[in-house]
Structures are given as structure tokens and as C-alpha cells.
Amino acid sequence: MRSTKAILGALLLAAVTLAGCGTTEKPSGGSPENTGAPVTVTDSRGKTVRLPHTAKRVVATEWNAVEDLVSLGVMPVGVADPKGYGQWVSAAPLKGAVTDIGTRGEPSLDTLMSLAPDLVVVTEGLPESALAQIEAKLPVVVIKGGDLKDSIGTMFHGLNTIATATGTGKRATQLKSEFDAKLAEDRKAVEGLGANGEKVAFADAYVASGTVTIRPYTKGSQVSEVFARLGLDNPWPMTGDPAYGLGKADVEGLTRLPDARFWYSANDSEGDPFTEELANNAIWKGLPFVKNGKVQRLPDSLWMFGGPKSMQQYADAAVAALKK
Structure with a gap:
């Protein structure tokens, strides 16, 4: 069995070709906190994603997005490799019934569809073929996995993008304050x-x-x-x-x-x-x-x-x- 780090190494190699410039700007659009009102968000590709309401049922294909969702108070309904997540991520543990959607590099489209999510969050490291298949069926927001030019800014940009889509902006602001204080x-x-x-x-x-x-x-x-x-x-x-x-x-x-x-x-x-x-x-x-x-x-x-x-x-x- 290949290790998590060995598999991640292959995913990161794919991500290198997709990485762009620093992203410290705030995501555009927004919605009132947890009102369920329509929401518009611009993801890391510069693509505008419009949702009929703030996303409640969310699936994530990479663990940084999973951690962001849990930290924001939005327990995802589907996660890639939740067992591995539990072994490597202790900061924001999963709770309740969370469906395993497959591997981080090759999530199952059938499983994704069966969950009827409001939103799927992926990173730029996801292979283009997998992204295209998901996006043809479900609303997708893409965030960066990392950016050497501004790694901390990129981390918060991804968090804020997800917060915009889920109507949890106040919690995102609190997380930033807690980080700075720590x-x-x-x-x-x-x-x-x-x-x-x-x-x-x-x-x-x-x-x-x-x-x-x-x-x-x-x-x-x-x-x-x-x-x-x-x-x-x-x-x-x-x-x-x-x-x-x-x-x-x-x-x-x-x-x-x-x-x-x-x-x-x-x-x-x-x-x-x-x-x-x-x-x-x-x-x-x-x-x-x-x-x-x-x-x-x-x-x-x-x-x-x-x-x-x-x-x-x-x-x-x-x-x-x-x-x-």
C-alpha cells in the first residue's frame, strides 16, 4: 500500500502545473450570515459560481477544504478518504455520518450524485478530467491547495471562499482572530x-x-x-x-x-x-x-x-x- 505522503506527492505534482499567483484578495460576492439567501462566489479560477441559497449539504474532495468546513461549523456530508482524514487531521474532527466518496484524486461521481449536495469543494490539485465530470453534474467551487508566494494568505482565501458559499462569514472572521492571537x-x-x-x-x-x-x-x-x-x-x-x-x-x-x-x-x-x-x-x-x-x-x-x-x-x- 502506498503511503498517504507518497500519494499526496503525486497529487502535489499535478497541482504544481495549476498553481497561480498569490491570492490574498477577498472572494467576491457574499450573502447574509446563514440566511439561505442566493449567493454568488468567485473561486480560485476566477469563475463565478451562483447558488440558489447558501450551501448546507457540502462535499469536499481534499482535506484542507474538509477542515475549513468543519471549522466553520458546516459538517460535510461527503469526504474523500475520511479514514485517512481522521488519522492525519486532529484539529477539526469529523462527527456523525459522513459518506466516503472515494480517493482524493479520483472521487466517485456516482457517490457524489447520490448525496445530492448543494456544493462540491475541490482544490486545484484535482485532475482536470475528474473536475470536468463533477462540474458537469454539480455546482463546484475550486480553492487553491497552496501557493508558495503567500501560503498563509492563500489558506485564508480558501477559508473565506468556503465561508461565502456557506454563509459563515462571521465564523471565518473569528477563526482569523483566533489564529492571529495564537x-x-x-x-x-x-x-x-x-x-x-x-x-x-x-x-x-x-x-x-x-x-x-x-x-x-x-x-x-x-x-x-x-x-x-x-x-x-x-x-x-x-x-x-x-x-x-x-x-x-x-x-x-x-x-x-x-x-x-x-x-x-x-x-x-x-x-x-x-x-x-x-x-x-x-x-x-x-x-x-x-x-x-x-x-x-x-x-x-x-x-x-x-x-x-x-x-x-x-x-x-x-x-x-x-x-x-
């Missing part, structure tokens, strides 16, 4: 620990055909931007893809890092390549941050490409890691 609080904590300016390299890894592939989260990636707002420095020397800021390296590539803190994400559902496959690797064991005990696995189930609630979890996880 990062301000944790930045003070970083300063209080005397850790301002410390170098932190964040990564994850997956194993395919016995080979460990490491994914650096380079400058501009969403998690890296959260850490930067806390006052931490990203020492990765490479540039990541334009959508998500993800790089690619093998264990030899880690020798390019200085003696920084090395934090990584893993999940018990897929194993831990750093403590398993690399445990006896001579290059890994010889890295300065390994020898100096600066390697830390951050808590499981923090989604690296999620919404403001997931990013607040990363801010708290950073402070906790600095205290160790």
Missing part, C-alpha cells in the same frame, strides 16, 4: 525561551521500494511560514515546488543542513522512516543534529496543508519542542 502568544513564548532566530528544518519522509525519500518544507511553505511568524529561521537551502514549497532529498542531501534543530512529521499508521529505515544509516547517524540530539518528531495528526486550526497546532507544537 501566533502572537506563541511568538512571545519563543522570545521568552530565548529561541528567536533559531534554525529549524522541518520535513517528513516516505518509503517506496525500500528507498527513503525526504520532503523538506522549504521557505514559503505553510508550516515554515507559521514557524517564521514565531521568529524561527528555515535553513533548507533548496526551493520547493511553487504550490506547497515541498523539496525532495535523500539522506545524503541532509548533509547540506547546518547544525539546526531537525523537526519532522510522521504517523503511526504509516511508520516512521527516521527511526526505522534510517536508524542504522551511517550518514544519518553522522549528521550534526542527530549526534547532538536535536531531532524531534512533532505530535501525530497535525495536517501540514490544513487550515488555521491545524496551523495553530503547529505553533503550539513548536513552542513545546523548543522547551525540550
Whole structure:
């Protein structure tokens, strides 16, 4: 079975060709809060989507959109791979009966139709063929999965677009305020620990055909931007893809890092390549941050490409890691 990160890697590769410019502008259109009145929203393609009323029955094909919906108080009726979502996203858990619509890359059109949703939310990483099939039958709003030029702004633009479509603008404003307050609080904590300016390299890894592939989260990636707002420095020397800021390296590539803190994400559902496959690797064991005990696995189930609630979890996880 291919890992979630390996599958995501393929999806992100498709997303790179679709990624556009920074999107900090507010989505056009709108509707009164939860009135059920007609609503008009412009999605990330610049396409105007008109709904007869604010969407109540919503399906989402990617987990950032799922997290946004749950955070806004709109429990989706259908989700791609809800089991995987439960393993990777703890910030906004699913509740009640949520239908599995298939994989994130290939959702089932028959299942989507059977749910009679008011709206389907997809990301630009969804293959064009799948998007065309869904859009031929159901109203669709597209949001960006990421944008290296403005990852945090893109995150909130997607949230606001969904809020417009669902009539939950007040809750979106509250989520933004909570995010800003949390990062301000944790930045003070970083300063209080005397850790301002410390170098932190964040990564994850997956194993395919016995080979460990490491994914650096380079400058501009969403998690890296959260850490930067806390006052931490990203020492990765490479540039990541334009959508998500993800790089690619093998264990030899880690020798390019200085003696920084090395934090990584893993999940018990897929194993831990750093403590398993690399445990006896001579290059890994010889890295300065390994020898100096600066390697830390951050808590499981923090989604690296999620919404403001997931990013607040990363801010708290950073402070906790600095205290160790």
C-alpha cells in the first residue's frame, strides 16, 4: 500500500502545473450570515459560481477544504478518504455520518450524485478530467491547495471562499482572530525561551521500494511560514515546488543542513522512516543534529496543508519542542 505522503506527492505534482499567483484578495460576492439567501462566489479560477441559497449539504474532495468546513461549523456530508482524514487531521474532527466518496484524486461521481449536495469543494490539485465530470453534474467551487508566494494568505482565501458559499462569514472572521492571537502568544513564548532566530528544518519522509525519500518544507511553505511568524529561521537551502514549497532529498542531501534543530512529521499508521529505515544509516547517524540530539518528531495528526486550526497546532507544537 502506498503511503498517504507518497500519494499526496503525486497529487502535489499535478497541482504544481495549476498553481497561480498569490491570492490574498477577498472572494467576491457574499450573502447574509446563514440566511439561505442566493449567493454568488468567485473561486480560485476566477469563475463565478451562483447558488440558489447558501450551501448546507457540502462535499469536499481534499482535506484542507474538509477542515475549513468543519471549522466553520458546516459538517460535510461527503469526504474523500475520511479514514485517512481522521488519522492525519486532529484539529477539526469529523462527527456523525459522513459518506466516503472515494480517493482524493479520483472521487466517485456516482457517490457524489447520490448525496445530492448543494456544493462540491475541490482544490486545484484535482485532475482536470475528474473536475470536468463533477462540474458537469454539480455546482463546484475550486480553492487553491497552496501557493508558495503567500501560503498563509492563500489558506485564508480558501477559508473565506468556503465561508461565502456557506454563509459563515462571521465564523471565518473569528477563526482569523483566533489564529492571529495564537501566533502572537506563541511568538512571545519563543522570545521568552530565548529561541528567536533559531534554525529549524522541518520535513517528513516516505518509503517506496525500500528507498527513503525526504520532503523538506522549504521557505514559503505553510508550516515554515507559521514557524517564521514565531521568529524561527528555515535553513533548507533548496526551493520547493511553487504550490506547497515541498523539496525532495535523500539522506545524503541532509548533509547540506547546518547544525539546526531537525523537526519532522510522521504517523503511526504509516511508520516512521527516521527511526526505522534510517536508524542504522551511517550518514544519518553522522549528521550534526542527530549526534547532538536535536531531532524531534512533532505530535501525530497535525495536517501540514490544513487550515488555521491545524496551523495553530503547529505553533503550539513548536513552542513545546523548543522547551525540550
